Amino acid sequence: MKTARIYEYGKDLVIEDVEEPKLDENGVIVKIEGAGFCHSDLHIIDGEIKILPKLPMTLGHENAGIVYKVGKNVKDLKEGDKVVVYGGWGCGYCDFCIKGEENLCIRPNWVGILNDGGYAEYLYVPHERYLVRIDKLEPKIACIYADAGLTPYRAYKKIRHLLDGESYVLIIGCGGLGQFGVKIIKALTPSKVIAVDINDEKLNKAKEYGADIIINSNKENPLTKIMEITNNLGVDASLDFVGSNETLNLSVVSTKVGGKVVQIGLAGGSANLKILENIRFEVSFEFSLWGNIKELRELLSLAENNIITPIDVEFYKLEDINRLIENLKENKIRGRAIVIP
Numbered sequence: 001m002k003t004a005r006i007y008e009y010g011k012d013l014v015i016e017d018v019e020e021p022k023l024d025e026n027g028v029i030v031k032i033e034g035a036g037f038c039h040s041d042l043h044i045i046d047g048e049i050k051i052l053p054k055l056p057m058t059l060g061h062e063n064a065g066i067v068y069k070v071g072k073n074v075k076d077l078k079e080g081d082k083v084v085v086y087g088g089w090g091c092g093y094c095d096f097c098i099k100g101e102e103n104l105c106i107r108p109n110w111v112g113i114l115n116d117g118g119y120a121e122y123l124y125v126p127h128e129r130y131l132v133r134i135d136k137l138e139p140k141i142a143c144i145y146a147d148a149g150l151t152p153y154r155a156y157k158k159i160r161h162l163l164d165g166e167s168y169v170l171i172i173g174c175g176g177l178g179q180f181g182v183k184i185i186k187a188l189t190p191s192k193v194i195a196v197d198i199n200d201e202k203l204n205k206a207k208e209y210g211a212d213i214i215i216n217s218n219k220e221n222p223l224t225k226i227m228e229i230t231n232n233l234g235v236d237a238s239l240d241f242v243g244s245n246e247t248l249n250l251s252v253v254s255t256k257v258g259g260k261v262v263q264i265g266l267a268g269g270s271a272n273l274k275i276l277e278n279i280r281f282e283v284s285f286e287f288s289l290w291g292n293i294k295e296l297r298e299l300l301s302l303a304e305n306n307i308i309t310p311i312d313v314e315f316y317k318l319e320d321i322n323r324l325i326e327n328l329k330e331n332k333i334r335g336r337a338i339v340i341p
């Protein structure tokens with residue numbers, strides 16, 4: 001089968017033919033229809049995150065497709081079913097896995113990062129619990145719910161108890177995840193959304209998706225504007241999809257008493273928390289990671305019912321994956337890029 005593999009950090013991916021993955025009795029082989037390309041893939045390929053257990057490897061952790069073969073112990077899926085692949089594979093028996101929080105597993109086995117992933121024609125999935133069947137959605141687009149949709153959905157669940165009719169949510173970073181963040185907050189809560197980015201095109205997209213106020217932080221001081229809008233109280237919750245020093249500090253100083261900051265972006269910054277200075281009383285701070293299987297099921301059910309619709313996507317053939325990477329580096333991709341094997 002055709003695949004795109006990383007042989008060396010900092011180099012182009014290599015398109016090559018490899019053997020199809022082998023099936024075992026609990027496993028499922030999925031024919032990939034679409035694999036979303038994530039910004040974290042870029043950090044991995046460039047060697048900024050040297051997380052891969054071996055080289056070469058096939059990346060791709062945002063996958064969906066058609067069930068191609070099922071092992072003899074598989075109960076609920078059959079050949080031809082359309083499925084989205086949950087990517088945060090765990091060990092299945094540590095305390096986190098037992099609680100259903102496989103994304104936090106102490107011995108993670110993530111697809112496309114710690115195991116071969118979906119930039120290939122076929123993907124081996126070790127257990128059917130990692131597959132969520134879809135009905136109306138098309139796998140080649142639905143793949144983006146596995147990460148770009150799931151990650152902000154989990155972050156939303158960490159703040160939803162704070163959001164009533166009078167509330168504000170600050171969303172920093174309006175790339176794919178931030179755009180889904182806007183959609184999720186607007187569809188599922190009565191909150192007003194303040195979106196901050198440095199790119200007007202992305203901000204206009206956030207507005208189209210329902211953001212009430214957009215702020216280009218290169219053009220105006222976001223904190224002044226946020227305090228003006230919220231009568232100097234601050235926002236009820238901040239979702240930081242960037243994670244730089246600057247955005248983390250903006251998240252902290254913008255959040256009101258009793259509010260919450262959720263950090264999602266992996267830009268590697270640090271938040272400088274000065275008690276009685278820049279952080280208000282009882283503001284909590286949480287680092288949200290990806291999502292669990294139950295959350296993916298919930299999100300896909302919202303998507304099947306048209307409550308959370310997809311962000312814009314662009315398709316690239318597997319052979320063109322290095323062009324996709326170039327375009328992403330040059331900031332030419334709006335929304336999410338999807339690899340089609």
Ligand SMILES: [Zn+2]
Nearest residue numbers: 038039040147
């Ligand atoms: Zn990702």
Ligand SMILES: [Zn+2]
Nearest residue numbers: 091094097105
């Ligand atoms: Zn585990």
